[in-house]
Amino acid sequence: MLRWRCKVLPKLRRHFFWCKLFFVSIIGHLFLLFGLLFAYKGTYFSFAVTINRSALGSGAPVVFLPFRKTVKSASVVSSVQKRNKKPKQKSNKKTVVKKLAQKKIVQKKKKKNAKLKTLAVKKEAVKVAKKPKAKKSSKNKASRVAHKKAESKKNIEKVVQTQPVKESGDQPIYVGQLEMAAIQMQDEMHQEVSKSWKPPAGLPKDLQCCVKIVVDWNGRVHEAIVEKPSGVLMYDISARTAVAKLDELPRWARGKEFSITFKQ
Amino acid sequence: MKTKSFFSFFVLFFLNFSVFAVDLQVQAQQHAKVKFLICTVGKKTAKLEALANRIQKDFLFTNQFAVSCRNISTLKNKSNVKKFYNEGFPLVLFLKKGNGRKAIEWRLYDTQDASMLVGKNYIKRGKKLDEWGHHIADAVWPTLTGQEGFFSTKVAYCKEVRKPGKKLLKHVYIADFDGSNEKLLVSTSTINVAPRWNRDPDKPLLFYSEHTNKNVRLVMVNMKGHRKVVANFDGINMLPAFSPDGKQVVFCASRGGGSCQLYLYQKGILKKLTDNSGNNISPTFSDDSKSLFYCCDVRNRCPQIYKYNFETGKSERLTSSGYCVSPSFCAKKNQLAYAKMVRGTMQLFLHDLSTKKDKQLTFDVGNKEECSWSSCGNYLLFAVETRKESRLAMLNLNSNERKFITAGNSVCCYPAWSSPYSNFSAG
Numbered sequence: 001m002l003r004w005r006c007k008v009l010p011k012l013r014r015h016f017f018w019c020k021l022f023f024v025s026i027i028g029h030l031f032l033l034f035g036l037l038f039a040y041k042g043t044y045f046s047f048a049v050t051i052n053r054s055a056l057g058s059g060a061p062v063v064f065l066p067f068r069k070t071v072k073s074a075s076v077v078s079s080v081q082k083r084n085k086k087p088k089q090k091s092n093k094k095t096v097v098k099k100l101a102q103k104k105i106v107q108k109k110k111k112k113n114a115k116l117k118t119l120a121v122k123k124e125a126v127k128v129a130k131k132p133k134a135k136k137s138s139k140n141k142a143s144r145v146a147h148k149k150a151e152s153k154k155n156i157e158k159v160v161q162t163q164p165v166k167e168s169g170d171q172p173i174y175v176g177q178l179e180m181a182a183i184q185m186q187d188e189m190h191q192e193v194s195k196s197w198k199p200p201a202g203l204p205k206d207l208q209c210c211v212k213i214v215v216d217w218n219g220r221v222h223e224a225i226v227e228k229p230s231g232v233l234m235y236d237i238s239a240r241t242a243v244a245k246l247d248e249l250p251r252w253a254r255g256k257e258f259s260i261t262f263k264q
Numbered sequence: 265m266k267t268k269s270f271f272s273f274f275v276l277f278f279l280n281f282s283v284f285a286v287d288l289q290v291q292a293q294q295h296a297k298v299k300f301l302i303c304t305v306g307k308k309t310a311k312l313e314a315l316a317n318r319i320q321k322d323f324l325f326t327n328q329f330a331v332s333c334r335n336i337s338t339l340k341n342k343s344n345v346k347k348f349y350n351e352g353f354p355l356v357l358f359l360k361k362g363n364g365r366k367a368i369e370w371r372l373y374d375t376q377d378a379s380m381l382v383g384k385n386y387i388k389r390g391k392k393l394d395e396w397g398h399h400i401a402d403a404v405w406p407t408l409t410g411q412e413g414f415f416s417t418k419v420a421y422c423k424e425v426r427k428p429g430k431k432l433l434k435h436v437y438i439a440d441f442d443g444s445n446e447k448l449l450v451s452t453s454t455i456n457v458a459p460r461w462n463r464d465p466d467k468p469l470l471f472y473s474e475h476t477n478k479n480v481r482l483v484m485v486n487m488k489g490h491r492k493v494v495a496n497f498d499g500i501n502m503l504p505a506f507s508p509d510g511k512q513v514v515f516c517a518s519r520g521g522g523s524c525q526l527y528l529y530q531k532g533i534l535k536k537l538t539d540n541s542g543n544n545i546s547p548t549f550s551d552d553s554k555s556l557f558y559c560c561d562v563r564n565r566c567p568q569i570y571k572y573n574f575e576t577g578k579s580e581r582l583t584s585s586g587y588c589v590s591p592s593f594c595a596k597k598n599q600l601a602y603a604k605m606v607r608g609t610m611q612l613f614l615h616d617l618s619t620k621k622d623k624q625l626t627f628d629v630g631n632k633e634e635c636s637w638s639s640c641g642n643y644l645l646f647a648v649e650t651r652k653e654s655r656l657a658m659l660n661l662n663s664n665e666r667k668f669i670t671a672g673n674s675v676c677c678y679p680a681w682s683s684p685y686s687n688f689s690a691g
């Protein structure tokens with residue numbers, strides 16, 4: 001079929017057809033790549049942002065879990081909690097709702113059987129009368145579930161109260177593969193930047209400025225933009241100068257973007 | 265063309281999403297000076313070079329900049345400015361002879377993108393080249409640091425003069441903020457003490473107390489050395505303090521009584537503010553002119569710092585213990601600096617009026633007395649007295665660095681730092 005078509009088509013048109021096909025395939029590949037990259041980037045981004053250095057700097061022991069990619073424990077990550085805040089209660093609610101829905105369906109089926117036996121008018125009347133009852137019963141069940149939950153919560157609270165209160169600094173921080181990698185990256189970058197960060201003395205101590213840098217493929221700073229200036233020009237300039245001094249950044253940093261907050 | 269643009273769009277889209285963001289917080293472990301270049305443009309003249317050197321000295325004094333001076337013949341385009349960035353100067357101040365005889369053009373450039381940050385045509389004020397330099401430095405400083413410049417301010421103080429065969433005298437001197445360009449202002453054959461500046465920005469005046477055979481009188485002197493007696497009551501007349509608007513004056517006078525009291529002079533009327541058995545001295549106004557800080561030794565003859573409220577007419581004690589004297593108020597920081605005796609040595613303290621907490625600033629040997637704030641609120645000027653000498657020192661409150669501004673072999677005391685005046689040659 002294709003051969004036949006190719007033969008039928010004039011030479012110029014044939015070339016144009018192949019070009020079109022080639023171009024469409026390229027676009028398709030690009031879309032695929034883009035999709036893959038987006039998915040990859042999504043996971044990468046989450047762990048890059050979630051590490052809380054202040055939590056790590058508190059002196060708490062870091063426990064590395066080599067067989068887990070990420071550990072979303074409360075002590076490690078604050079931002080992850082905020083993002084992935086889908087508390088277990090919600091899931092419980094969902095299951096309860098599902099159960100109730102299933103029960104409703106069963107009840108409806110029963111009603112339908114009853115409908116066949118009785119007259120149409122009577123059936124409708126019965127339907128109208130039964131529906132609120134069913135709702136009431138579901139409500140009662142829901143309230144029972146809520147009561148049970150509250151009780152369980154109370155029990156948990158009791159357990160927590162009985163346990164000795166630990167200081168946040170003593171609580172171990174569990175870290176997965178991705179988080180560990182992020183910590184290492186941040187540490188490496190931190191060391192590199194702190195070498196060259198030397199602000200002028202005699203400025204107010206609460207100053208801080210945020211510089212966004214883009215690292216090129218040679219490991220040098222391609223672009224440095226002061227995102228949040230401190231309000232003191234020489235402070236911002238010394239931050240910019242510190243960034244410009246960065247030379248041959250680690251391989252993993254190449255082609256990436258960093259926002260660095262410079263503090264006194 | 266269409267295919268090209270389509271393809272480039274995809275590539276850009278692709279690249280844009282390939283980057284990821286990492287947030288880092290970096291704490292400074294060291295301090296370094298910012299490199300700064302002062303560049304005179306055009307024909308090299310002695311005046312322009314001297315001006316550049318003056319600005320260089322001003323900036324070097326702060327210990328925040330590493331300043332270099334250079335002359336270039338022309339400045340053609342932006343690439344000429346960007347060259348300085350490659351040489352390691354992120355900031356360059358260009359100085360050029362302006363239009364007209366009395367004009368100097370200055371421009372501050374960010375050399376990374378060759379953009380002008382600020383620039384002006386300065387019209388020379390006064391006759392001295394150093395003053396022009398101070399004025400330009402003052403104009404550039406807020407852009408660099410976000411703070412008010414203090415380079416054109418002056419320092420007044422008393423210096424002991426002991427001539428062979430004659431009695432000890434104290435003369436009044438004024439100098440630039442860094443102690444340079446010292447000028448003898450009052451050289452009468454008397455003991456002159458406690459100079460204080462007025463608050464009129466266009467007409468600088470200095471008030472000091474002169475010991476005579478009858479009393480200690482209050483004398484006013486302008487920058488040309490013309491003097492006038494302003495308070496000549498019996499006993500002591502000294503230490504005037506001006507309100508921020510310059511309309512109210514409070515000074516100490518004993519008026520023949522045994523103790524020194526505070527008097528308010530306003531619209532030709534003299535009003536007694538304090539009336540107690542102690543000595544009330546060193547008044548200093550608050551920023552809103554609603555209260556006054558002063559030193560009083562009414563309790564056990566041990567001086568303490570008090571706050572006088574003009575609305576209620578009542579005084580409130582700020583310090584609780586020790587021997588506290590010479591308060592000096594800073595409106596920028598809402599703090600009060602004073603001297604307090606600690607183990608037999610006078611040390612400087614800060615009293616925060618918002619938190620009501622005290623903080624010791626100095627700890628070393630030598631009595632620190634009579635502190636005075638800079639107009640920017642970052643420096644404190646005070647006298648450090650040891651057995652042999654008394655020198656004026658300047659303390660940077662941010663970096664805790666101290667610099668002496670007078671020579672070691674002299675006895676200088678009673679420093680008073682002026683607020684910025686438009687022209688010191690006037691008046």
